[in-house]
Amino acid sequence: MSTRALEGVRVLDFTHVLSGPIATYHLALQGADVIKVESATGDTMRHYSGHAHADAVSPSFASVNAGKRSVVLDLKKASDIESVRRLVAQSDVVVENFRPGVMERLGLGYEVCRALRPDLVYCSISGFGQNGSLRGNPAIDQIIQSMSGLMTLSGEPGSPSMRVGFPIVDTFTGVLAAHAITTSLLRRERTGEGEYLDVAMLDAAMNMMISVAGPCLAGGVRPRKQGNLGYSNSPTADTFPTGDGEITLGVVRQEQFAQLAAALGREDLMTDPRFADRLARQQNAVALRDEVIAALAPRSALEWEALFADRGVAASAVRDLPTALVHPHLDGRALKLASELPDGTPIQVLGPGYIAMHNAVPPPTRPPRLGEHTAEVLAQLGESVGR
Amino acid sequence: MSTRALEGVRVLDFTHVLSGPIATYHLALQGADVIKVESATGDTMRHYSGHAHADAVSPSFASVNAGKRSVVLDLKKASDIESVRRLVAQSDVVVENFRPGVMERLGLGYEVCRALRPDLVYCSISGFGQNGSLRGNPAIDQIIQSMSGLMTLSGEPGSPSMRVGFPIVDTFTGVLAAHAITTSLLRRERTGEGEYLDVAMLDAAMNMMISVAGPCLAGGVRPRKQGNLGYSNSPTADTFPTGDGEITLGVVRQEQFAQLAAALGREDLMTDPRFADRLARQQNAVALRDEVIAALAPRSALEWEALFADRGVAASAVRDLPTALVHPHLDGRALKLASELPDGTPIQVLGPGYIAMHNAVPPPTRPPRLGEHTAEVLAQLGESVGR
Structure with a gap:
């Protein structure tokens, strides 16, 4: 196997729940040795959703902790802190997502760790950052969705504030x-x-919204809600009902509109002065939408999707996530990697989200049982394992 | 100034619109020399939103193209392709986001470029990837939101499919x-x-949804819409109306609920058997929501936010994006960098979205006029600039 980007890089990982574990999951996929330091009760994600999970490995935990080793240490116990410091000295990276100030109180702040390992890369993840007036405030994903403006960007004009329905800020923060x-x-x-x-x-949330926050900062452009109407404001870049299911079209330019009209068997739309050019189509958006909906009625979204693909029209049926994940196209995309639960049950986990020709990501080791690697990691430190 | 991470790294950038330019913007912020190759009409984002923009630099263009140089070359002209090949030989990175196959047809595919520069990092960005059945399909952000399942994750249970109201997939793809x-x-x-x-x-969209796609792959967990109710399913991790404006609470654990009850002046909620523990609160979610709304009515969202911050309750008023961007907390966060338009008008652009103590990101150079650096870049190649 070729040399991995992060081969030989040791990451001491004090993170829990989501943003931090996603960050170190990406590092593990690139070949880093990620040592996950957990308390005796473990990362709360081990039990996520309230049900009992075999070996304390819930699906949510498994999906972002494969490829890591788990070490149980008590950060309130002096001898264990001493072990941690020896681990820091042998690590390249420390990552933590406690509230600001906690690592310092534990005696594991940046300056202490830097003294142990001068070229250490130390990453603190928090809700609001290590300085500023909001520094000490508690935060979870939906608090940041609320504070950042994200909740006011999706939905029809005038609709109530609505969050993105999964912890998008945690995820983006982790990747960043x-x-x-x-x-x-x-x-x-x-x-x-x-x-x-x-x-x-x-x-991170502000950065994630750069497509709207950027123009706001650079030109005072205020974002507005526009339902499923695309960034282009073209009425044929929107989502439509069909005979069965919904379909999204991405038709913006004049030649794309001609392709759409032909594919719908409605070449007459091209000669209709209401739809003659992009501006006319925007001015007659309601009438055009009605025409498109009528034309789409005889077939299902999946039938139209196939027909449009043949005609070069940008289109996709609206799928739910479980259906999307099993699309045959994905089989060649190395998106899903084989893994297993500690009891041997086969599962799949997500890879890095892109393909690197010379550095293909192999399946990660399975998600660890709580404290599964405590003895082996401490033995590497030359300590007695029978403490 | 300290050495930048990408100092001396030359990036030849054939991207346009959003995902690619966001990728190379992040590289430029880290000190890379990004040479943006444009046609005579330029990146369409230069004119984004249909209005005339001074120097063909729209706010959308400015916000993701600061820090780059612009070179105009005609990729259908043999002599210009020859210039590009000489640039490739002097570059560390090539990035492109044409439809799969276009770079090959131009004579600029990976194998050709690799022969010119054996250690080249060549990145192709596309809708569906360079292989697989959907490879040739056109795609824009909302098509991928539709295909990936993303449109079915936000909103109240049973509500229509709704995209995230800005090009989140483009952005995430760019950062990835x-x-x-x-x-x-x-x-x-x-x-x-x-x-x-x-x-x-x-x-990239699948990876962005790892918090829901991961558990689906690892344990068959089907995601479901739940409005603004948080990942925890706790009825006090949700968004509520107040006397003026909305507020989101992130109250999940028992001690957090006690803090909330005290902050609301409703300690009686703690002794109410309907709300005694987390399970009881979930079972009596509607009644609890009514109690919280009634308690919040006397004050505004901003007043409650300040009061809750003092009491350690995770909470945020729902802000719109322009308001969020001017929160005083952000002043110390190095989130916004000073830049200017070509005519000297001062603007702000977003930084990398995190703070690096030893490698602080300086303000990028201003977004370039179309072709502003053609002569100087070609001169570096030792070519006549008067072609």
């Missing part, structure tokens, strides 16, 4: 943290210097 | 591509080997 850490490792490779990274969910 | 490129540059630094990266918006 993995990116920040990798960038810092590249810089360390080139300069020999370590780094302290302050990753905040609120900052 | 920047991460993939940086990871490959780290691997190149360690091994000397280049890379070919195949980044697809559909794959």
Whole structure:
């Protein structure tokens, strides 16, 4: 196998729940040795959704903790803190997502760790960051969705505030943290210097919204809700009912509209002065939408999707996620990797989300049982394992 | 100034609109020399929203193209292709987001470029990837939102399919591509080997949904819409009306509920058997919501937010994005960087979305006029600039 990007990189991982574990999952996929430090009760995600899970590995936990080792240490016990410090000295990266100040109180703040390992890359993930007036405030994904403006961007004009229906800020923050850490490792490779990274969910959310926050900062452009109507404001870049199911069209330019009209068997739309050009179509958007809906009625969304694909019209049936995940197209995309639960049950986990030709990501090791690797990791430190 | 992570890294950037330019914007922020290759009419984002923009730099264009140089070349002209090949030989990274096959037809595919520069990192961004049955299909953000399942995750149970109201897939794809490129540059630094990266918006969308796609793959857990009710299913992790405006609460655990009850002046909720523990509160969610709404009515969302912050209750008023962007907390977060339009008008652009203590990101150079750097870049090649 070829050399992995993060081969030989040791990550000491004090994170729990979602943003931090996603960050270190991406590092593990690139070949890093991620040592997950857990309390005796473990990451709460081990039991996520309230049901009992075999080996304390819930599906949510499994999906972002495969490829890691688990070590149980008591961060309130002096001897265990001493073990942690020895681990820090042997690590390249520390990641934590406690509330700001907690690692310092534990005696594991950046300056302490840096003294143990001068070229350490230390990444703190928090809701609002390590400074500023909101620093101490508690935060979870939906608090940041609310604070950042994200809840006011989706839905029909005038509709109530609505969050994105899954913890998108946690996820984006995790990937941004993995990116920040990798960038810092590249810089360390080139300069020999370590780094302290302050990753905040609120900052990450703003960055995630760059397509609307950017124009707001650069030109005072205020975002507005527009339902499923696309970024282009073209009335044929929207979602429509069909005879069975919904379909989204991505028809913006004049030649695309001609393709759509032909595919619908409605070439007459091209000669209708109401729809003659992009501006006319926007001015007669309601009438055009009615025409498109009428034309789509005889077939199902999946039938139209296939027909439109043949005609070069950008279109997709609206799928639910479980259906989308089993689309045959994905089979060649290395998106899903084989893994298993500790009891041997086969599962799939997501890969890095892209394909690297010379550095293909192999399946990660299975998600660890709580404390499964405590003895082996401490033995590597040269300590007695029978403490 | 300290050495930047991507100092001395040259990126030849053939991307347009959004996902690709976001990827190379992140590289530019880390110190890369990004050369944006444009046609004589330029990236369509220069004119985005249909209005005339001074120097063909719309707010949308400015916000993701600051820090880059612009070179106009005609990729259908043999002499210009020859210039591009000479640029490739002097570049570390090539990024493109044409439809699969276009770069090959232009004579600029990976194998050709790799022959010119063996350790090249070449990143292709597309809707569905470079292989698979959907490879040739056109795609824009909302098509991928539809295909991936994303449109079925937000909103109240039973509500119509609704996209995330801004091009979230483009953005996530761009950041993931920047991460993939940086990871490959780290691997190149360690091994000397280049890379070919195949980044697809559909794959990226699945990865962005890892919090729901992961449990679906790992345990058959089907996601469901639940309005603003949080990931925890706790009825006090939700959004509520107040006397003026909405507020989101992130109250999940028992001690958090006690803090909330006290902050509301409703300690009686703690002794009410309907709300005694987490399970009881879920079973009596409607009654609890009514109690919370009644308790919140006397004050505004902003007043409650301040009061809850003092009491350690996770809460945020629902803000719109322009309001969120000027929150005083952000002033210390290095989120916004000073830039200007070509005519000197001061603007702000977003930084990388996190703070690196030893590698602070300076303001990028202003977004370029179309072709502003053609002469200087070609001069670096040793060519006549008067062609």
